[in-house]
Amino acid sequence: MEEIVMRVKEIAPLPHPADPGASIRARIQERCAEAKSYKGGDNLFESAFGINARRGVWRLRSDPLSASNPDSIQDGAELYISALEGKASLRIHLRRERSKKLIDAFKATLLDPACEACGMRFSDVYGDLGAGYIEAHDKVPVSSLDDEKATKLSDLAALCANCHRMVHKNGLMPVEELASFLMQLKSNRI
Ligand SMILES: [Zn+2]
Ligand SMILES: [Zn+2]
Structure with a gap:
């Protein structure tokens, strides 16, 4: 404990x-x-x-x-x-409570969803199988253990499965931070 x-x-x-x-x-x-x-x-x-x-x-x-x-x-x-x-x-x-309805509404706003951190589209890798697939990530950290405030659409970010794991790896990394980290990594490799 x-x-x-x-x-x-x-x-x-x-x-x-x-x-x-x-x-x-x-x-x-x-x-x-x-x-x-x-x-x-x-x-x-x-x-x-x-x-x-x-x-x-x-x-x-x-x-x-x-x-x-x-x-x-x-x-x-x-x-x-x-x-x-x-x-x-x-x-x-x-994880904060969030409704399936909200996640569906969020995904409905995304036509050809790309990961907000790395830019990958599931359809590029998986073709028709991956078309339209993306994960919804709640960007807002809980402010207390009893916090079950409703999540807003603007609290959600579209992430691929890998980036979603990475932002959760050590606590909660801001999506923007992972995005700029990946940019940096890419430019160092070129
Ligand atoms: Zn990604
Ligand atoms: Zn998440």
Whole structure:
């Protein structure tokens, strides 16, 4: 749990909740079917040693999203924790809730979507298979763990799958920063 709290403090902007551990625990338990505070919905987490052991070690259920709802990766507020190398080294990734409708509306505004960071078009690489494909990225960082403000169209950026991973690699990198980084990289290679 301490590792999660440290990681959240790194990536979540101020102000932090008075007791970040309690706040994170509450969010996890709301998404764990064995916990008292579970209210239905995505059953994402399980306690590594059993809920009654109270050891504070949590992990993702195996493939929880596809098991419950294949679309939830698109439209849910997701908190991902993955255990690394079999020990309690945990990574947290908190995404603001966003609606599938909004993502669809955003994509409908893009005729031939190109990645805003690297400029790649899926149709260039995958032909008809990739035509129109792009990922919607929420540019606005969460301001607190309880922040579930609605996302606006202008909060979204169109990114290819690779650039999307890269902006999320260390916290949340601004899309413009990745774009200029890639430009620089390209000009250094010429
Ligand atoms: Zn890209
Ligand atoms: Zn994203």
